[in-house]
Amino acid sequence: MRRRPGPERISSILRDAQADLDSGLNIDQACRKAGISTTTYYRWKALQEEPASSEQLRVRELEAENGRLKALVAELALDRKMLQEALKKKP
Numbered sequence: 001m002r003r004r005p006g007p008e009r010i011s012s013i014l015r016d017a018q019a020d021l022d023s024g025l026n027i028d029q030a031c032r033k034a035g036i037s038t039t040t041y042y043r044w045k046a047l048q049e050e051p052a053s054s055e056q057l058r059v060r061e062l063e064a065e066n067g068r069l070k071a072l073v074a075e076l077a078l079d080r081k082m083l084q085e086a087l088k089k090k091p
Contacts, residue, residue, distance in 0.1 A: 010044050017041060 005013065013034050020030035031038050 011048060014041075014044055014048055 013036065017030045017034050017036075020033055021027065025033070027038055027041070031041050034041075036044075
């Protein structure tokens with residue numbers, strides 16, 4: 001069973017593939033030389049590229065927090081409505 005390469009090995013493979021591409025090989029030849037598929041190459045390249053900016057990360061965090069807060073407000077509103085109905089039923 002083959003083991004997955006670590007992050008250092010992945011970056012090394014990508015550097016070698018980029019050097020092959022710069023020397024004139026096409027992507028299929030460079031991937032074959034590295035011993036990986038083109039799908040793996042593009043997936044690893046996407047993971048190695050610059051991560052999202054800090055502003056984008058902040059927006060994602062705020063959207064997630066907003067979703068959690070909306071769910072909390074909906075739950076509390078439902079609880080409040082149930083308690084009001086229970087109070088109305090008492091003589």
